Amino acid sequence: MATHPGPIRKLWYQWKMMQLPWRKQWLIGFDLKGNTYWEFKDALHSHRHRRIVKYSVWTHHGDVNVPPQWVQWLRHTRYEAPSIAEQQADVYRQDRMKVLAAQADARWAAKPSALDAPDKGQPVHMLESRELDGKSEGQDRIEKEQPEEEKTRKRTRTEPKDSPWKQQAKGNPGDAWQPAAWAPPPRRRT
Template sequence: MRLGYDLEGNTYWEFKDNLNANRFRRIVEYSRKTHFSDVNVPPQWMQWLRHTRYEPPSIADQKAEVYRQERMKVLAAQADARWAAKPSALDAPDKQQPVQMLQSQDPSSGIRQMNVDQEAIDNHAAEEKDTAADAGAPTLKTRKRMRTEPKDSPWKQAPKNPGDEWQPAQWSPGPAKRT
């Protein structure tokens, strides 16, 4: 017995099952113009086929579902546009707003609030001061190493691995034996 059809031209059937008389068998017959790889069964009809929905969906239900899906696409596009308009934390630093430093309540602490331009000027002045001070500084060859390993280092006292100096012996095959 034919029960209904969907908006894509598929027809849905229900009949008594020969093996189990208490249960009806439900099937779908696809439209002739549809290739088997292009078959698309709407979710409402899939629920009916799997006996999770008692009544088959009406044409009005199917049209309302199509309208709901189209409306969701429009709302999703609007949400994407709103999301894209907001600045991201992953944007390049030059596109972000400058972060203001906190100002200390104690004027003698040396911490003061500054904007980005003032910070750049202060950094440039500090670099010039460092280059002037480095003019009389010792060269790289005359400087002493800053860190030296202590004489009683536990790493020097650690036992060596027995295979640290092992190297494979040279091997060349002998003449082949004839049998």
């Protein structure tokens, strides 16, 4: 219930909760939204009691939300009806869970993703080479030790005339292949 019931309503609840022998139905409890939960004797089975919920007068039927503890009680999964303190603790738990979920989402969003653009700066793993201007650290150190003539000679690389890479560039052998039209074979007479 959003607001606590007044003294007259509390007296009415206490009166309806009494399981007097002539009474056919009695109030078991209510939830924080104002729904009341009733139990009554089944006409066919005297040993079993039926359980129902009566929604608050101010609630539209499309907006009715029965808490899980009361659903368990309605389906006879739970023997004892939930108390108000238990329902309030569950509401507090749900609010706390929402705060923790929002914090976890914020932490997850702060971590870099593999799907991010390269300019966002992915962390470099220790096993990968750290390239500086297209060169690795070891390659940069070797080039500093070599004279300028050797550096230019290394950069101008010529491929041999009979390179297999140039031959493959002409085309693949199956590039000109086309499937033949299908013609059915003559039918055998039986």
